[in-house]
Structure formats: structure tokens, C-alpha cells
Amino acid sequence: MKTRYTYGGDEHVYVEVDDEMSLDAFFIGLSLSRLVREANIPGVTEICPANASFEVRFDPDVIAPDEMMARIKELEGEAQAQEKRLDTRIIEIPVFYEDPWTHETLMRFRERHQDPSGTDLDYAARINGYDSVAAFIEAHHSQPWFVSMVGFVSGLPFLYQLVEREKQLEVPKYLRPRTDTPKLTVGYGGCFSCIYSVRGAGGYQMFGITPMPIFDPEQKISYLKDFMVFFRPGDIVKWKPIDRAEYDAITKQVEEGTYAPKIAEVEFDLDAFNKDMTGFNAKLMEALNDA
Amino acid sequence: MTLEIVKPGLATTVQDLGRPGYFHLGIPEGGAMDRLALTAANMLVGNDDGAACLEAVFMGPEIRFGADMSVAVTGAELPVMLDGEPRETWTSFNVKAGQVLSFGFLKEGARIYIAVSGGIDTPLALGSRSTYAIGALGGFEGRPIAAGDVIPVGTADPVAASRSVPQDLRRRPGKPATLRVLPGLYWHRLTEKSQQAFFDDAWTVAPEADRMGYRFRGGQPMEFVDRPQPFGAGSDPSNIVDGCYSYGSIQVPGGLEPIVLHRDAVSGGGYFTLGAVISADMDLIGQLQPNAPVTFARVDMDQALAARKARKEVIEQIRQALT
Numbered sequence: 001m002k003t004r005y006t007y008g009g010d011e012h013v014y015v016e017v018d019d020e021m022s023l024d025a026f027f028i029g030l031s032l033s034r035l036v037r038e039a040n041i042p043g044v045t046e047i048c049p050a051n052a053s054f055e056v057r058f059d060p061d062v063i064a065p066d067e068m069m070a071r072i073k074e075l076e077g078e079a080q081a082q083e084k085r086l087d088t089r090i091i092e093i094p095v096f097y098e099d100p101w102t103h104e105t106l107m108r109f110r111e112r113h114q115d116p117s118g119t120d121l122d123y124a125a126r127i128n129g130y131d132s133v134a135a136f137i138e139a140h141h142s143q144p145w146f147v148s149m150v151g152f153v154s155g156l157p158f159l160y161q162l163v164e165r166e167k168q169l170e171v172p173k174y175l176r177p178r179t180d181t182p183k184l185t186v187g188y189g190g191c192f193s194c195i196y197s198v199r200g201a202g203g204y205q206m207f208g209i210t211p212m213p214i215f216d217p218e219q220k221i222s223y224l225k226d227f228m229v230f231f232r233p234g235d236i237v238k239w240k241p242i243d244r245a246e247y248d249a250i251t252k253q254v255e256e257g258t259y260a261p262k263i264a265e266v267e268f269d270l271d272a273f274n275k276d277m278t279g280f281n282a283k284l285m286e287a288l289n290d291a
Numbered sequence: 292m293t294l295e296i297v298k299p300g301l302a303t304t305v306q307d308l309g310r311p312g313y314f315h316l317g318i319p320e321g322g323a324m325d326r327l328a329l330t331a332a333n334m335l336v337g338n339d340d341g342a343a344c345l346e347a348v349f350m351g352p353e354i355r356f357g358a359d360m361s362v363a364v365t366g367a368e369l370p371v372m373l374d375g376e377p378r379e380t381w382t383s384f385n386v387k388a389g390q391v392l393s394f395g396f397l398k399e400g401a402r403i404y405i406a407v408s409g410g411i412d413t414p415l416a417l418g419s420r421s422t423y424a425i426g427a428l429g430g431f432e433g434r435p436i437a438a439g440d441v442i443p444v445g446t447a448d449p450v451a452a453s454r455s456v457p458q459d460l461r462r463r464p465g466k467p468a469t470l471r472v473l474p475g476l477y478w479h480r481l482t483e484k485s486q487q488a489f490f491d492d493a494w495t496v497a498p499e500a501d502r503m504g505y506r507f508r509g510g511q512p513m514e515f516v517d518r519p520q521p522f523g524a525g526s527d528p529s530n531i532v533d534g535c536y537s538y539g540s541i542q543v544p545g546g547l548e549p550i551v552l553h554r555d556a557v558s559g560g561g562y563f564t565l566g567a568v569i570s571a572d573m574d575l576i577g578q579l580q581p582n583a584p585v586t587f588a589r590v591d592m593d594q595a596l597a598a599r600k601a602r603k604e605v606i607e608q609i610r611q612a613l614t
Contacts, residue, residue, distance in 0.1 A: 007475040008537025009567030010595040014476055021523025021532045048315040048535040050559055051523070055535035057314070060570075060599065065592055149533060151317040151558035154426040158533055158559075165522065172525040173561050175545045179499065189561050191523035192533060197317070200425050201503065203544065203561065217416070217428040228428075229316045 001025060003076060005069055010060050013069050016053040021160060021191055023270055024084070025052035026148045030233060032072070032079035041071050049233055051148040051158060051192070084270035090144065090236040090288045092262040093195070096247040097121070097137050097208035101182040106206050112176040120205035124171045124188060139169060140207065141239035144284055145193060146268070147231050153200055155215040155229030159193040159237055162273065162281055177203035184210050186239070197229075211242075211250040212261060222257045236268065238288055264291035292409055292444035293357035294345075296436050297391065300352035302501075305411050305430035305442070306404075308341035309554065310419035317558045318428065320538065321421035324402055324502060324554055324577025327462050327602065328366035331609050332406035335363035335383040337450040340606075342410030343420035345436070348402050349580070351394025352436065356386045361408040361449040365456070367400025367578060382455040400463060400578040409445030423555060425503070460609050462602070464575040467493070467584035470551070470568050473595050476540060477531060477563035485513040489549075489565065489587060496583045497548060502555040505576050506548050507585060513546035525561060533561040539568040551576060571598035 001024065004016040015032065018025035033047050033054040043062030048055045058068045098121060110116040115123045125136035145159035152158075161168055173189040178201060181187070185196040187204030194204055197215035213221050214230040224230060242250070253259035264287040273280045306329065309322025323329035323346055330340045345352065351369050356362075363383045364371045371378040372393045378384045380403075386392070392405070413420050413431050422430025431442055478486065492510030499506045515528035524530045529546050536542070536552050542562040543549045551568050553576060568576065569590060579585065590598070 006478075007473060007567075007592065008564070009473050009475075009539045010570050010592060010599055011539075012537040012567070014535070014537065016534065018521075019524075019532065020521035045311050046314045048558060050534045052532050053534040055537065057311075057537075060596055061603075065596075149559060151315065151535065152533075152560055153317045153557055154428075156317050160523075168523075170523070170525065172527045173530055173544070175527070176547065177544055177562075190525040190530060190532060192561075198425055198427070201557070215426065217426055217433055229318075 005073065007065060008055065010065060011057055013056045013058070013065070013072060014053065015055070015072060018052045021052050023146065023160070027084040027270060028079055029054045031082040032075060035075040035079055036072055039071065039075065041068070043068065048151065049149070050151065051160065086234045086268045088234045088236060088266060088268050090238060090264050090266050090284050092238050092240050092288055093210050093212055094242045094246065094250055095141065095186050095208045095210050095239045096242050096244065099209045099247070102185050102206040102209055105178070105180055105182055108180070109174070109178040112174050112178060114172060114175060121207055124169070124205055124207070127171065128169050137241065140193070141241050143281055145237045145239070147233055147235040147237065150229070150231050150233055152194070154197045155231055156194055156197045157214070157231040157235070160191060161193070162277065164277060171205050173203035174205070177201055181206065182209060184213065186210060211247050211254060212259070213254060221254065222259065223261055234268065236266065236284060238285060262288060262291050264288045292360065292446055294407065294442040294444060295355040295357060296352060296438055296440040296442065297355055298353035299436045299438055300347045301350045302435045303345055303347040303352045304422035304424065304435050305343050305413055306346040306421045307343040307419055309421050310417045310429070313417055314558045318417065318426060319423065319554065319556045319558060321419065321423045321429070321554050323404060325366050325404070325574040327574045327606060329404045330606055331381065331456050332363045332365040332404040333410070334610055334613050335365070335454055335456065336361040336406045336408040337447065338406060338408065338410050342406065343413065344411060345405040346402055347405065349397055351403060354392045356388055356390050356392070358388045359386065359449060360444065361385050361452070362392065363406045364403050366403040368398040369403050370395030370398070379455065381461055383450060383452055385449050385452045401580050402577050407444055408449055409447035412443040412445040425555060454613050456609050457612050460605055460612065462574065462605055464578050467586055468575060468579055469586055469588050470572050470575065471590045471595065471598060472541065472566050472568055472587045473590055473592060474566040476537065476566055478565050480515050480563045481565060482514045482516055489513070490589050494549070494585045494587070496579045496581050496585060498581050500579070500581055502553060503557065504550045504552045505579065506550045508548050513543055515546060529563050530561055531563050533559055535559045536564065537567045539570065539573055540564040541566060541568065553577070569595040569598055571595070571602040
């Protein structure tokens with residue numbers, strides 16, 4: 001792991017903790033971005049942590065770009081030494097896989113896909129060595145996921161599966177991004193799953209859809225009254241496969257203001273997780289079942 | 292005080308200078324694509340620099356004024372008419388309640404800014420009136436304006452008519468437009484040949500060009516430095532482990548069509564970026580029409596900062612010219 005510092009134009013410093021994804025890189029990036037925030041450096045306007053990198057936006061009229069970069073570098077050693085644990089929560093997210101809406105969309109943008117002859121799930125299952133789409137879907141939802149980044153658009157979470165690297169699912173993004181993706185599509189790109197919080201452009205493969213809104217600018221949805229964005233980095237997610245009937249039932253509950261996501265408070269400790277992933281995940285899912 | 296929207300135009304939105312501070316949640320800064328033009332429009336009608344205006348693209352709206360006020364239209368050259376009588380762009384004029392503002396056909400540029408004395412007074416959302424239509428946030432009900440909308444305007448006294456921004460301070464892209472780029476971010480992913488070709492090639496604005504980003508076509512496909520793809524990035528050589536995007540950053544999915552992220556940028560994603568258009572030239576992108584010819588010019592950080600300073604000086608010169 002070698003941290004790389006670069007500029008994004010004259011207003012951003014981009015820090016890539018590692019070019020490959022790992023939870024170690026995530027935690028170092030999170031710690032370093034937090035230290036930058038706590039340092040209250042004049043001229044800093046935005047700090048955006050990502051999966052294995054983060055970005056600092058600054059006003060070059062207030063602080064020179066080279067000084068900005070130097071100030072971040074000074075904090076790297078301290079970030080490397082910080083403990084990799086979080087008090088967080090696990091949330092159950094219902095997913096209607098192979099739904100009609102993402103299917104219509106993926107057919108509409110077929111010429112932008114690696115394999116125009118099948119669906120995104122057919123392609124993802126095949127290149128990951130699964131005999132069937134059903135077996136691939138099972139792999140997608142059987143173990144929990146870690147929110148390693150929030151962004152792209154309006155509170156969209158990027159999720160990293162809490163399994164050994166050899167069990168991780170990997171797919172490329174579309175060859176050319178789509179100009180349309182249904183709201184609340186559950187997508188996949190690289191080793192990340194995501195939930196498209198709003199309708200719009202996107203490059204991730206499309207697997208299904210959730211009936212649970214995760215962004216509400218009007219803050220009318222019962223569980224988004226305090227803040228319009230549901231996810232934060234460090235959240236843990238367990239997908240729950242549902243059918244059309246359950247999808248419609250939850251959609252109705254959301255509209256009526258009676259839907260409450262299933263959530264449990266948990267601690268995530270990277271060392272403990274690395275020592276026994278199966279056991280650690282079992283405990284996380286147990287906490288969710290008790291919720 | 293109100294504006295009644297008779298015809299909305301194509302995608303007319305309320306914009307100010309944006310809402311920094313929420314990019315880490317995927318909510319972009321937003322605000323006027325051409326900030327110099329918005330600032331000048333506000334100065335012309337006596338508003339604060341960052342008061343909210345209407346931003347219209349390619350086609351103007353038709354607006355009936357609900358009260359007497361001062362008005363200015365800056366940015367693109369879109370013939371301005373008040374009750375059918377021509378008015379100058381980049382020049383303040385006064386209107387009476389009931390008069391109607393309309394526009395002719397676009398002559399040059401892409402976006403106009405309509406400022407009214409008192410400013411558009413829609414509610415603040417996360418500290419700004421800018422419309423982020425993708426997130427249904429801010430502006431007028433989180434969306435482009437529609438016929439029949441009644442837009443609130445702040446209270447202010449009209450200013451002197453015929454205040455005008457001098458011609459040489461009306462900053463516009465050239466033909467072809469030159470956009471200055473600071474290489475960086477994932478620049479090392481490109482072969483030297485493709486790095487050079489990016490700056491040598493002639494590009495044009497593609498039809499997919501909006502507040503989120505401008506896409507370009509016409510240059511050669513890009514070649515990448517060979518490498519085993521890092522874990523988590525995805526197998527295409529243009530894929531990276533999803534990271535944050537910078538405003539102005541240039542991604543090239545599949546190495547094919549560069550996309551410059553603009554004010555309503557997505558905050559992150561999984562395509563490599565080769566660098567970013569410098570802050571001083573972001574306004575110019577907002578004035579590019581589809582099919583406009585463009586070249587990218589390589590600059591270093593010192594040149595980027597000098598250009599930033601020069602742009603600020605133009606704004607101060609406009610301020611001085613109007614006082």
C-alpha cells in the first residue's frame with residue numbers, strides 16, 4: 001500500500017491510499033480525512049472520503065496548492081496508526097432481484113454493454129464462474145456488506161462485501177455509461193454493490209431494485225425526517241431477497257409512512273473481522289435478527 | 292413580488308453560486324454553470340453577487356413581471372425583448388408590472404442568466420437556492436420551471452437603467468474554444484502517445500452535455516498503460532476503484548469520449564480521470580453548444596492559478612465599470 005497524492009485541477013487534492021480496494025485502505029482513508037477535518041485548515045471547503053481514497057477541496061486563494069498537499073501528508077503517519085474500528089449499525093435492505101424496471105432499462109442500453117446478448121445478471125454470473133443466475137444472486141445476498149463510500153449522486157452508498165477476497169464478486173462497469181437508471185436500482189461495478197438513490201445516469205451493472213427510499217429531499221419519509229440522506233460510511237447492510245408481492249407491500253408501507261427499516265447497533269472491528277470472517281458475520285446477522 | 296412563467300424554455304432553473312459542503316454525500320455544489328455571467332447579471336441590477344437568477348439553456352422562457360423591477364440578461368447572445376421591443380443583453384433595463392419578457396433565437400453561447408432586482412426568492416435548501424434537479428433539491432420545487440409557475444422575488448428598489456458591462460469584459464469561449472487542463476489524478480494511466488493526442492486532437496461537444504457534465508467526441512480512442520487491474524476496479528483498463536471526482540475532472544469511459552464534470556457533478560465513480568479543466572475555464576464550458584469545436588490546452592499549476600486570478604480581475608473590472 002503506497003499513498004499517492006495528486007491534484008484535481010487547482011481546487012482539489014486527491015489522495016489515493018491504495019489503488020486496490022481493501023478495508024485497511026478504507027480505514028486509513030477515513031482516519032486521514034477525519035484528521036484533515038479536525039485540523040481545521042483554513043481554505044478547506046469540502047472533505048470527501050471514498051473507498052480507498054479521499055479528496056480535499058480547497059480555495060487556492062486562501063491556501064497554496066502545494067501547502068495544502070503538504071499539510072495532508074503531515075497527518076498520514078498518525079492516520080496509519082489509528083485503530084480500525086467503528087461503532088455502527090447493520091440494516092436489512094429488501095431487494096427485488098430481476099425486476100421488470102431494471103430489465104427494461106438494461107435492454108434499452110444493450111449496445112453499451114460488454115455482452116449485448118444476455119442480461120447484466122447473466123453476464124455477471126458467467127464471468128464470476130456461477131452455473132446459474134440464482135446461485136449468483138445467492139452469493140450476492142448471503143453475506144453482509146460494508147458501506148465504504150457515500151456519493152456519486154444524492155446519498156448513494158457503495159458497498160463492499162464482507163468476505164474473503166477470493167469470494168468477492170467482480171464485474172466491469174458498462175463500456176459507456178447509461179443515461180438512465182431507475183431510482184433505487186441495486187447495481188454492481190468492480191467489487192462494489194450500490195443503490196442508485198435517484199433516477200439518472202449510471203455505469204454499474206443492474207441486478208434488482210429495492211422498495212426502500214434512501215434519499216428524500218423533502219424529508220417526508222418517516223426514517224428520513226432528521227436528514228435527507230440515509231447512509232453514512234461504515235454502515236453495514238444485509239440484502240434480503242423479496243418477490244413482487246413483498247415489493248408492492250413495502251412500497252405501500254413507505255407511502256403510508258409506516259415502513260421502518262430493520263436496524264441493529266453493532267461494532268465493527270477490522271482485526272476481529274479478519275481473524276474470523278464467518279464467525280464475525282454470523283454475529284452481525286444475529287444482532288439484526290434480534291432487532 | 293413575483294415572476295409569472297408564461298413559457299418555461301427548455302430547462303430553465305433557479306441558480307445562484309451553489310451549495311458547497313455536501314459533496315461527500317453526493318450532493319454537488321451546483322449553481323450557475325457560467326458564474327461570471329450570473330455575477331455580472333446580479334451586479335447590473337444591484338443585487339449581491341450570489342443572488343439567485345434564472346439560468347436558461349439554448350432557449351429563453353417567457354415571463355410576465357408581477358411588479359416593477361430592474362432586469363438584466365447576461366451570458367449567451369439570445370435576443371431579449373420586452374413586450375416585443377428589443378433590449379440589450381449585459382445591460383440593465385426597468386420593467387413595469389404586467390410587462391412580458393421574451394427571447395428570440397440563440398445567436399451565440401448556450402446559457403443566459405436573468406437577474407431581477409431583489410433576486411429570486413425561493414426557499415433555501417442546504418444553504419442555497421440552486422436547483423439540483425437530479426436530487427429534486429432547491430430552486431422552485433426542486434425542478435426546472437414550468438408554465439404557470441409563480442416565482443417569488445425579493446423586495447428591492449429598481450436601479451438605474453442602461454447600466455452596461457463593457458464588451459471586452461463579457462467573457463466568452465473562442466472558436467474553437469480552448470479549455471485549459473491541468474493533468475493529474477489518473478493521468479499516469481494513459482500512454483504517452485494518448486497523453487499527447489488528447490491535447491493535439493480536435494474535439495467537438497457531443498449531444499450529451501448538461502449541468503452534470505459535458506461529453507466530447509472526435510478525438511482518437513485512448514490507449515492505457517498495461518497493468519493487471521487492481522482488485523475491485525473492474526476489468527476494463529479505464530476502470531478504477533471508485534473514488535471521488537473533482538469538479539472539472541475529465542473521465543474517459545472505455546478510453547472513448549471524455550466527459551468533463553460540471554456544477555451538478557456526480558461526486559465519485561469508477562472511471563479513471565486524466566486531470567481537470569482549471570477553475571477559471573469552467574464558466575466557458577457552460578457557454579458551449581453541441582457540436583462546438585474544442586481543443587484542450589495543457590497548463591501547469593502556476594498557469595492555472597494565474598488564470599484564476601485573471602478571471603477574478605475581470606469580475607472586479609465589471610464591478611468597477613458599474614459603480
